[in-house]
Amino acid sequence: MSFIDSSISHLGKVIKSGYIQWELSSKDGFFHGLDARVKMLFLIFFIIIISLKKEILSELIIVLFIFGLTAISRLNLFNFYKKVIPLGFIFGFLIALPSSFNVITKGEIILPVIHFSKSYDFWIYHIPETIGITRQGISGVFMLTLRVFNSIALSFLILYTTPFSEIIRALKVFKVPDAVLMIITLTYKYIFIFAKTVEDVYLAKKSRTAVKIDNNDARNWTAGRIVFMLKKTQQRCDDVFKAMLSRGFSDTIKLYGFRKMDSRDWTAGLFLFFAGVMFLWI
Amino acid sequence: MHIPDGYLSPQTYVPLYGASFVFWTIALRKLKKEMDAKYVPYLAMAAAFSFLIQMFNIPIPGGTTGHAVGAGIIAILLGPWTAVIAVSVVLIIQAIIFGDGGITAIGANCFNMAVVMPFISYWIFKVIRGNSEKGMRLYIAAFLSGWLGLLIAALITAVEFGIQPMIAMSPDGRPLYAPYPLSVAVPAMALEHLLVFGIIEGVVTAMLLKYFFKHEPDLIYALHGGAR
Numbered sequence A: 001m002s003f004i005d006s007s008i009s010h011l012g013k014v015i016k017s018g019y020i021q022w023e024l025s026s027k028d029g030f031f032h033g034l035d036a037r038v039k040m041l042f043l044i045f046f047i048i049i050i051s052l053k054k055e056i057l058s059e060l061i062i063v064l065f066i067f068g069l070t071a072i073s074r075l076n077l078f079n080f081y082k083k084v085i086p087l088g089f090i091f092g093f094l095i096a097l098p099s100s101f102n103v104i105t106k107g108e109i110i111l112p113v114i115h116f117s118k119s120y121d122f123w124i125y126h127i128p129e130t131i132g133i134t135r136q137g138i139s140g141v142f143m144l145t146l147r148v149f150n151s152i153a154l155s156f157l158i159l160y161t162t163p164f165s166e167i168i169r170a171l172k173v174f175k176v177p178d179a180v181l182m183i184i185t186l187t188y189k190y191i192f193i194f195a196k197t198v199e200d201v202y203l204a205k206k207s208r209t210a211v212k213i214d215n216n217d218a219r220n221w222t223a224g225r226i227v228f229m230l231k232k233t234q235q236r237c238d239d240v241f242k243a244m245l246s247r248g249f250s251d252t253i254k255l256y257g258f259r260k261m262d263s264r265d266w267t268a269g270l271f272l273f274f275a276g277v278m279f280l281w282i
Numbered sequence B: 001m002h003i004p005d006g007y008l009s010p011q012t013y014v015p016l017y018g019a020s021f022v023f024w025t026i027a028l029r030k031l032k033k034e035m036d037a038k039y040v041p042y043l044a045m046a047a048a049f050s051f052l053i054q055m056f057n058i059p060i061p062g063g064t065t066g067h068a069v070g071a072g073i074i075a076i077l078l079g080p081w082t083a084v085i086a087v088s089v090v091l092i093i094q095a096i097i098f099g100d101g102g103i104t105a106i107g108a109n110c111f112n113m114a115v116v117m118p119f120i121s122y123w124i125f126k127v128i129r130g131n132s133e134k135g136m137r138l139y140i141a142a143f144l145s146g147w148l149g150l151l152i153a154a155l156i157t158a159v160e161f162g163i164q165p166m167i168a169m170s171p172d173g174r175p176l177y178a179p180y181p182l183s184v185a186v187p188a189m190a191l192e193h194l195l196v197f198g199i200i201e202g203v204v205t206a207m208l209l210k211y212f213f214k215h216e217p218d219l220i221y222a223l224h225g226g227a228r
Helices: A002-024 A036-052 A056-072 A077-100 A135-161 A164-174 A178-207 A215-246 A263-281 B010-055 B071-078 B080-096 B106-129 B136-162 B182-215
Strands: A109-115 A120-122 A125-127 A130-134 B058-060 B064-066
Touching (some): A036 A135, A036 A164, A036 B010, A056 A077, A056 A135, A056 A263, A130 A135, A164 A178, A178 B080, A215 B010, B010 B071, B010 B080, B010 B106, B071 B080, B071 B106, B071 B182, B080 B106, B106 B136
Antiparallel strands (some): A109 A130, A120 A125, B058 B064
């Protein structure tokens, strides 16, 4: 049942990454102490700036800026970039790399790779006489890689310095309805509870299994556990609703307010805002 | 199929946020009206279930394993409007908590996987199933609903990628966002979803429906034509 092992291991990683995020976000660095609203506004503002920038140099300056913020937030830089770089490499560089060839992006060839005796045309496709990497193509690949890299780094910076509950409450700044925030919060908690239940169910099954199970039986077992989980989640949903009613829930959802922003939040917020405006101009 | 940040231009991701927002608003109003105060824990339950379906890797005949997006089976089991919110919540949590899928692309990802896929899957299931209450036709309907639901969602994703070189290119011809034109993005996404991922989605949808039908038929929304 190796495929179930891999599923359970995936679930384990989900639980672990949730807890790791929680642990890292409780340290005392520059970003950790800031009001979550400032951080969420900063995240959205900068993600939009990153998506608007059209020059490699601008993205490179933002790389340095995020590196600086990560460093003063006292996050473990090695662990941080160990996670960010592979994601940026895969989703940015590797996926975009074929587009650097003149078959996809026309332009000035800077590195010829294959030379044919003549060019070929079939249907809507054109194969040129010389296939190679173009200046425009490779420039586009670097641009996309840096943009993906910056977006991931920025998201992880906020993720590693802000507890989940604060991220959700800060979404109120963007006028997300309380009911939606409540659904997201409950879902997040259910995920961990059910992930743990799935893990326990699997371990119980494994401990009672002495022979090798074929794929058909394994498929049936997995489908059965998914049905069991839906029953369990529905039961849990009823229990939670009864608990909500017994505590006086009457369809009016009210999340607790925020603490008052102090001078540090305002100063950091203004600094990040002006930095963002500057990045918009460069 | 999770689009990361950086692939879509603002001209694309802003309207897709708007389109998803319309469906979120209708779905929430509809569910709140029908379920009263219970809609909050119910939708959270549905979203957690949707997340868990994506966690299970299931062996597919032929020696491979895969996991489903699950939007089709959620729509069949709980109704398409419930699926809109459940899958959207999962995609939002994946984007802001696990860094899976971009923040600017939340609207696009939700539109593709939480709006297009559940409705297409649900209606394909309803049409092919016809009046059948049991038998092979039901499972064929489930397979095709998963397969075609994912395929059409993938094609729409491919169009979103493919139009980027047309709407966002620097003066010297450098692509600014997703670099592949429609002539590359559409066949690439269509082929891999037609031959691999769509089949996985179809098999998982049919397999889960089979098990639900055998053991918990009352839980299947699409068979009872509920109001949600």
